[in-house]
Each structure stands twice: as C-alpha cells, then as structure tokens.
Amino acid sequence: MENSTSAKATKFDLSNLKSIPVRTFWITSLAFFLCFFAWFGVVPFMPDVVKDLGLTPAQKWNSVVLAVTGTVFARLLIGKLCDRYGPRLCYTWLLILGAIPVILTGFVQTPLQFLICRLLTGFIGASFVITQVHTSLMFSSNVVGTANATSAGWGNLGGGANRLGMPIIAALVIGFGAAEASAWRYSLIIAGILCFTMGLVYFFFTKDTPEGNFRELAETDDLPEMKKDQVGFLTALKDYRVWILFMVYAGCFGIELTVYGTMDDYLQNTFQLERITAGNIVLSFALMNIFARTLGGFFGDRFGKLNGLRGRVIFLAVIMMVQGVMLSTFSLVANLYVAIAFLILFSLSVQMAEGATFSVVPFINKKAIGSISGIVGAGGNVGAFLAAMLLKFKSAASEKVAIAANQGMGEEVIRSAQAAASAQAVSEGYLLIGVSVVFTGVVALAIRFSVKDEKVAQKELEGSMANAVPANA
Template sequence: MSSSPSPSPAAPNKNKLNILSFTGKNQILHLGWMAFFLTFFVWFNHAPFLSAIGETLSLTKDQVKTLLILNVALTIPARVIIGMLTDRFGPRLVYTAILAIGAIPCFTFAFAQDYNTLALSRFFLGFVGAGFVVGIRLMSDWFPASELGTAEGIYGGWGNFGSAAAALLLPTVAIIAAAIVGGNEGWRYATATSGVVMMLYSVIFYKMVRDTPKGATYFKPKKSGAMMVTSAGDFWLMMAFKLPMYLALALLGWKLSPAGVSLLSQASVNIVYIGLVILYIYEFVSSYRFNKEVFTTPVPKAHQYDFKQVGILNILYFATFGSELAVVSMLPLFYQETFNLSIVMAGVLASSYAFMNLMSRPGGGWLSDKFGRKITLLILTAGLAVGYLLMGIVDSTWPIALALFITMFCSFFVQAGEGAVFAVIPLIKRSMTGQFAGMTGAYGNVGSVVYLTVLSLVSYQVFFMVIAATAVVGFFALFFLKEPEGVIIEEMPDGSFAQIKVS
C-alpha cells in the first residue's frame, strides 16, 4: 500500500461551470436539479390545497396542521439511510429508485377517501424528500472545490423551487381538471399528475446520468454499515447529535396521540416511544462496534476528519432548511387567513418565499466559493435572524406589498444560508459526503418537525420569533467552525491515496 498521497487521477471535468451548457458536468447539474425539482414539487403538492383538502374530507384545523408535520417526519431517518445508500451504491441508482417509488404514495394521497389514508400517504411521501441528499454527492463528484459551492447552490436552489412551482401551477391544474371532470375535487387530479411526471423522469435520469466523469474514481467509505468517526470524542459527539432525530420523532408521536389530534391511541404512541428508545440503543451499540477501534488505536491521518464540523452544520441546517420546510408548508394558509385572500392568490404570494431559491441559494454557494465559507455563513445567519424577527411582526394591518417584501427578504438569507452550508459539507471528507449530507439534511427535517409542532401550539407571530431565536443559536455555534483549507485525502481502490483540493 502506498503511504504518500498523490494527485487524484479522478479529477472532475476541467470545463467551466456554465448553466447554458448541456454537456459534460453541466448536463449532470441540470439533470440533477430537475430530479430534485420534481421531488420537491411532489413533496409539497399538498400545500396549495390545504383548505380544499380539509373541506373535501371534513378535517379539523388540527388534522390539517398534523398533515404538515407528517409530511416531513419520515424524511428524518430517510435522509440518513439514503445518504448511506448513496455512498454505497451511487447517486444514479438511488435517485432513480426515489423518483419511481415515491410516486406510489403520491397516488394514494391524491385519491384518499379518509383521513387515515391521507395521513399515512403524507407520512410516506416524506421519503421523497430524501432525494436532495443524493444530488449533493453527485455534484461533489463532478465539480472541483472552486466551483462546488456554486454548483451545489444551483442544484439546491433550482431544485427547491419545486415547492414554489407547486404553489403556482397546481391550483390552475386543479381548476382545469375540475372543469373537465366536474365536481370540486380538482386537487386530486393535480396532485396525481405530479406523481406521473416524477415517475416518467426516473427513466430519463437513469438513462442519462453517470455517478462520476468517465475514468474517475467513485470513492466509497472504507467501511459501510454506520457512520465512521475518527476519535473517541467524535463518537460521543455523533451520538449526542443523533439523539434529537429520535426526539423529533417522539414529538411527532405525541402530536398524534390523544393529547394532540388523536390519530393514534395512547397505547400505540407508548409503543412508538418504546420502539424509538430501543432503536437508539441499537444504533448506539452498532455504532460503537463499528467504531470501537478509535477507542484503542489512533486513526491514520489519511482517514481523519473532525465531526464537530458536521455538528455545527447540523445546527445551521436546523434553522435554515428546517424553517424553510415549515414556512413553505404554512405560508399559503398564513396569507389566506391574515389577509383574507383566495386560495390561488395566497398560493401565488406564498410562492415568493420559495421563488427566491432560484438566485439566493446559488448566491450563497457562490459567495462561499468567492469569499470563504465561515464568514459567508456568519453574515447569512445574522440576516436570517433579522428576517424572521420582521416576519413575526407582520399582521393584517400591514400593506400586502410590504409583507411580501419582508417575506422575500427573509427568504434570501434562509436559502443563501442553505447554499453556504452545503458548500462546506462535501469538503469535509469526500467518501462520506452522502452520509454527512444525510445527517445534516435530516436536521433540516428535525427543525421542520419542531417548528411545525410549535406552530400547532402558538400564533403565527410567535412561530416566526421562535425560528429567529434558533438562528441566533446557530450564529454563535459558527464561531467554532473551521474554514476548509488545503486538501482532503481519500484512499483509492488499489490502496494508494489521492488528494482532493478544498481551497
């Protein structure tokens, strides 16, 4: 085995990033964001129809709000699992499976005749939200560090726009469908159509995407089965950061209990609690067995990384993407109730929040590439806190135009912050990018579950203030983040080592 690192023969294509090009790595970028776009379009195809769905099935307000929580719950464990599968099997196969299989719960949701079917379908649709993780790894293998933040930002931002597109387009599709079929349940056909399109795209993605540029190495974790850490301290830190994911699922269980919306009996919820405890203990034991060597044997420098970096980014994504998921889900209803608007108009105004993804998330990645990862995150996180503070004082006395401006102001910092977070993730350790992206992405869903649960208990104004407070926590955590610099070292299949520049 070679002991000295050598330049990687697996360098990405040298052609520059060009969004007007559809060849080489630029084609992969476009195919990737379109896959992400469709997963988000389907994942949030319910948002513009919340009031219509409630009327069709005679749902209470609590039941409608519970659908929002269910929509993001499964994505917590799904992103972690999908991240591991991506590192193991590659983005092409994993993304194709998500696009194809995810259409099934979309169809069952569209034609559900009772709340239980509706809720269960929405829960399983959280699986579709895990697709984001796959593209993060795909981009990291096609773009160099100098362009990676921008590429990840375009992928994330343009893909995230799927939620805005759903709010903009689906109400019109529903109106057309209702006119053709008759009745007032056009939302069913609109949501089902989105699933058909996603399923068809899975074939295109499979046929046109490669995991890496031709001749490049797809780096896999040295071991598979759990997340690898490289020190005893990192092990304890990792297990501490895994705990909130289980607590978020327990919080969901409480919301579904008789103390919440009574979707589950107390006995069933108690079983959920016990199951989560058993699962955490099992993961603790299996992670310890997987990493037990770090307690007795120093890990070679070539395989080392600092888990604290991942932990800090988890906190930031909790506040950024967690708040985006929550706000995108509730914003049409917020505008409708606050300003007494129609469903279509509320959906159009609410789409402004996600509309900013087209420029702000790529902008956050570009700023990170240009000026540095840490300083960019500090500025954007501070702006995020201010934005939500302003959202918290919006009420019916405000001019709609001013409320819309505040929404877009807040959205810029939220989504640029997301882009900046994932400008760092692939620079920690390339072979584990999927796992890191999975865990950090899951924290976004943990944030959304927490925020949406808060929303079910308090007013819209307090909801926005809570998000602002967590952004302040993320701001102070950032002072412990290390700016990526130098190179990361990965082991080649033949046992030699390759250097990957990160600055």
C-alpha cells in the same frame, strides 16, 4: 476541464450540454423539482381533500406532520445508500418507488389511507440529499458550492410551483371531462406518473461520476476517492462539525419552511390583507430560490478562494446571523411596507444561508459525502418541525385566552380578538426563532478544519483553477 470523462467540471457553464456534469446537473435539478412538486402537490387541494374525505382539523395537521416525519428518516438513510451504491441508482429507485404513494393518494377513500400515503410520500423529500451528493461528485471545489446551491434552489421551486401548476393540471383534467370533485385525484396521479418517468430518465441518462458509475469503476478497480476506504456512518455521526451543520440547516431551511408555511395567516391577521394578496406575497418570496441560493453558494466559493475552508465557514456564520436579525426585526415591525422590506431581506439571507451550508458540507469528509448530506439535510426538517410546534402551541394558547376574555361579545368580536392574539403570538415566536438563529450563526464559527485539510483543499482548488476550461464530453 480538458476531458469530461476523467475529471470534475471546473466551470459552471450550464449551456454546455455535452458535458456529463452539466447534463447531470440539469437532470438532477429537474428530478428534485418534480419530487417537491409531487410532495407538496396536495397542498393547493387541501380544502377539497378535507371535504371529500371528511378530515378533522387534527387529521389535517397530522398529514403535514407525517409528510415531514417520513422525510427526516428517508434523508438519514439515503445519504449512506448514496455512498455505497451511487446517486444514479438511489435516485432512480427513489423516483420509481416514491411515485407509488403519490399515485395511490389519488385513490384513497378514508382518512387513514390518506395519512399513510402522506407518510410514504414524504420519503421523496430525500431527493434533496441525492441532488447534493450528485452535484458534489460532478463539480470541482472552485464551483461546487455554486452548483450545489443552484440545483437545490431550482429544485425547491417545485414546492412553490405546485401552487400554480397543480391547479392548471386540474383545469386541464376537467377540460377533458373529469368531474371537478375528482380533479385533485387525477392531478396527483399525473404528478406520480411524472416522477416514475423521471426515474427511467435518471437511470438511462446520468452517471454517478464523470469517470463512470460506481459499479463499473469497482470492476476496473478505478473507484473515485470517496469510494475508496469508505468510512462508516457512525464515523460521520461522531464528527461534531456534522451536528453543527445539522443545527445550521435546521436554522435556515427549517425556518424558511415554517415561516412561509405560517406567513399567509400572519400577514392577514397583522396587516388585514386579503388571502390572495398574502398568498401572492409569500409565493413571490419562495420564487427567490431561482437566484438567492445560488448567491449563497457563489459567495461560499468566493470566500473559499480568498480564505480557504475557514473562509467558507465565516461567510456561513455571518449570513446566518444576518438572517436571524432580519427575522427578528420583521417580527417587531408594524408598518406593512417596512415589514415587506425586511421580509425580502429575510428571504434573501435565509436562502443564501442554505446555499452556503452546502458549500461547506462537501469538505467535511469526502469519503462520506452522502452520509453527511443526509444528516445535515434531515436537520432542515427537524428544524421545521420544532419551529412549527413552537408557533402552534404559542398561538393556540393565546387564542384560547382571547376567546375566554371575549366570551359573549359576539362572533365577529371573538374572531377579531382571536386573530389579533394569534398574530401577536406568532410575532413573539418569530422573534424567539430569530434570536435562536443568530446564536446558531455564532455556534457555526466553531467548525474547524485541520492544517492538512486546508492544504489538501488549496491544492485541489489550484488544480481546478489551472484546468478551468469548459468540458467537451
């Protein structure tokens, strides 16, 4: 763009750090990464936490549920706050306040204290919504899908990087003289301090829009389009397209969380892999976020150029159906190498679907981007919760039957039968989920835009393409 202080970026040139949109992209992606890193930071240490605090299996499971529950409500709230106060202040306070329960987790002494901290820590999962709002405000329609997808994908890496990063931090802490039993506590305290520091960086080095901050623009009566004539949160709730996208995101991001959360055990029980081998396979697919989400946003933008807003919807629907077919097929495969091939295709398609979802979101209602992003983002966590419940209950029921059928046959026989029953139950669950995702893809085709919306989007696209030169400031 010709003047970065008066217009959105029209090129996705991440090397141009003088550009306000690009600089904001890097900061918001890093903030998102740190939030997810801290949110899931306790996962590699759960065996130590269980031992240290004496958690029961039920309390361990409840800690997972509470962390997800906190995120659902936070995402619904934070979107509306972004529309009112701007993403800069919202992210600043989310990082600073969200750092507190992360740090306090390092000081807990009882299971109840741990569960409370996990619930409150889940609120930093709302960072995804702010990141999507901020990149939507910074990039023009011809590249907004790519920008949203890339920032989300790179931020999501924090949820996988902790598997490597947190143990490294723990090793460094032990190297400085800390007791090994307390290393998990120091690691979480450090993760919380990083989030707090990032909150200060966000406040001093970002702006709400390329034109300036919401508060400054309000004083000069020069608010961006979305700030003028704000629509209410209830208006966003009444738009059927928002709820279809809620379902779509539940069917892509929610399913990705659940599948990867259960895949370690499934690979071990089905293909008799070692835990380390299975874990490395799952981690490698999580790392596909480096590029897979970006592809979804990129193709969403490309279809948008070719076929308007309808083109974005068609691509989203198709990639969702592909995702469902890949997961369903994976669930039926008995050969390890063929299964890995379909798991790769599933990982690629599910992350592309996530990127494609937020190439559509910014065009539903530009005056309520935050509220809509929050509702859709919450759908991901709801989908993860429902899918996890399905797999948990199917597996528990099958294992109970297997144990009863092999009673008195010896511990090893019972354990083997239990693992086989669990694998079969999860396989059936994957198949059912895959079919549901295909159905969701079909439903996505019901998303429609008016002729006026299409004309406005086309005019904006033409303006973006005409000014598509690198930003300078």
